[in-house]
Amino acid sequence: MATHQKPLHQLDAWQAAEALARRDIQSVDLVRACLDRIDQRDAEVHAFVRLNADAALALARTLDAGPVRGLLHGLPFGVKDLLDTADLPTAYGSPIYAGQQPLADAAAVALCREAGAVLLGKTVSTELANMTSGITRNPHNLQHSPGGSSSGSAAAVADCMLPLALGTQTAGSLIRPAAFCGIVGYKPSHNRVSRAGVKSLSETLDTIGGFGRSVRDVGLLGAVLTGDKRLADPQNFDSSAIAAPRIALCATPDWSLADEDSQQAWKLADKALAGYVQQVALPAELHGLVARQKAVQAFETARSLRHEHRHHAQQLSAPLLALLEEGMCIDGETHAHNLQAVAHQRHVAAELFRNHDVLLAPSTVGEAPAGLATTGDPLFCRGWTLLGLPCIHLPFTRGRKGLPVGLQLVGRFADDHRLLAAAHWVHERLTR
């Protein structure tokens, strides 16, 4: 693997990790390459809210001089500003929390650091991880949205400012920006990664995950966040060694809302995976997921942000205020019914994986929308998030405007290792 022939900042995380562990490359050089790239590009992309350059370079030198600490040894990473960091302020994308300095790292940040990763900076979150855009632009076309809410993390990884970054998803906040920015985004199974130290919106939905430029990259991150070594096991990413996954093509009941670009991606995938896929429809018991996810998100977000709503309404955007008002209008009896229905639907969803290892499904309606007025529609992510299933976005084509388009693969609950192995297998065939 001639990793040294690529500029360092363009290396996939797993390639860089191997080269760092072999001491073929130095962390300090990789960190510097990323900082140079940020210096060139971030005045336009605006992926970062704050950099940690000096501390990162100092830590990189220490790591270069010492033993290999873990799976992420020497790798720079970025952290969505919804996760607490003990050495950098954390504002959740809201003026209400401007300058807030947490006393501890979020659990996900602490685990990455323990594995040897180097925090390079905090990345832009939309306002309180909801729908109101931050300042980040799509690195493929600055006139377009990078998606959200994990906007800065996705844009930074897509633009090779970072090999890895952490994000969160409550509706479609990992998969959608990954799709719009043309990278791999990974949402683990619900509740598999600790949310300690992360601004909480929805108990039923909030999930920590991350971004890389290959499936193996997010496998490294996933192994560190979940403690499950299978997610980074090289054997799982050796397509000649693993059995072909049994893939269900699941267009979902909302398929008619996918635009021409997503439909084109669907056709390409169907062709590239011919012989391995089978069309499946969601059982009737799993219809209505999107409406239920919206109601659960609105109800829970309104309660979680009750303090901000009551005491800082003038510092909240109009769309977020509208969501909070909507959520407060949903009564707790309806929510109890929804929670019981979700529990039942999660059980029903397990049956989907009796004859299939993974489902291939749309990620987005189409390409990234123009402008920053909207971060795009999480429509095709809502249902899988509600079901708590692990998801991974695979970029592999472009739409009519030349922006990235791809599809997501969905796995069985807590079978993230099998999802990632299948994703690697599928991605190889889609990008051949």
Add this chain to the structure above:
Amino acid sequence: MATHQKPLHQLDAWQAAEALARRDIQSVDLVRACLDRIDQRDAEVHAFVRLNADAALALARTLDAGPVRGLLHGLPFGVKDLLDTADLPTAYGSPIYAGQQPLADAAAVALCREAGAVLLGKTVSTELANMTSGITRNPHNLQHSPGGSSSGSAAAVADCMLPLALGTQTAGSLIRPAAFCGIVGYKPSHNRVSRAGVKSLSETLDTIGGFGRSVRDVGLLGAVLTGDKRLADPQNFDSSAIAAPRIALCATPDWSLADEDSQQAWKLADKALAGYVQQVALPAELHGLVARQKAVQAFETARSLRHEHRHHAQQLSAPLLALLEEGMCIDGETHAHNLQAVAHQRHVAAELFRNHDVLLAPSTVGEAPAGLATTGDPLFCRGWTLLGLPCIHLPFTRGRKGLPVGLQLVGRFADDHRLLAAAHWVHERLTR
């Protein structure tokens, strides 16, 4: 109802709430009565880490002069120091966080305040809501533990320093202190109450709940926390109007570990409820819940507290360090298997409620242990917490040392209103 004949601080929350809403009593008098009681007793009981006396009196005066704000109008309440408060420091029972001042209220605190409740102070949590005792003593006998981890909240309510208080449960931290202190403790269905602003230990287990001196009291609190008005509907607490609940007596596979006091309580309940109960055994698929809960708690707590473990080990107690070490030795593959098993067992548990409305089960091994070396064993709470089911402790008798003993009632997931109605019905019969 001659509520005015009881000293104000001894009124049940629901009685005080009715009198306050009718303007028969003043919030300022109730707050002052509670402060007087605290003044008399807390030098010995040590339920509080910090009082909010002046602000509480000022707010009470404002409430007395204005319209009724909600279900908790004018009621003083206490908050376990694991929940953030915007106007009082929050230290999670740990020197690591001494003096920390959060910028916002936890969602549960914000909801109580919105409903008109008056924050009287922060109550003692064990160290990071784990097993290492704080300074609180059992108000029934100062030589005994009040239980934990919600030690101060339970002791304050039991000793009539407060009518209501918030706590949390990850293993048995609401039900056990309620049992040891002889009050009603309520753990809602998992994920029904937002954990925003609460120090996070375990995604699978952490649950916000609270304490009162009657079932109706925790119903008021539950209605506010869940937004489900049925939990405070007077019709649900009119035993002549509701149908008798179908009660399963479920001694659990660990019944042989219950001591003579809990066994005596069990016999009393069997007799008092004769004709309404049926013995049931847990199905084989629900055996092993206790061991699994321990493994899930250790794994998740170790990840959630990874920052504290790595950077503040010298400020953690030996028992907590041992738990964190144990948790880090459990690998993520085992945890994935446990999460899948929990999902399946939660589905199986739903079947328990096909023929029964509620299960009656032991709360504790016996009376509160002597000394403060241990807060007691959460053995009989672990399984129900793992299953995410709502639980309520009902005090009704005393053990050989004269300390309180009772039993818990367990409901169907997200059927908290039915659990509370049944609990009221059962409690009336147990305390006749």
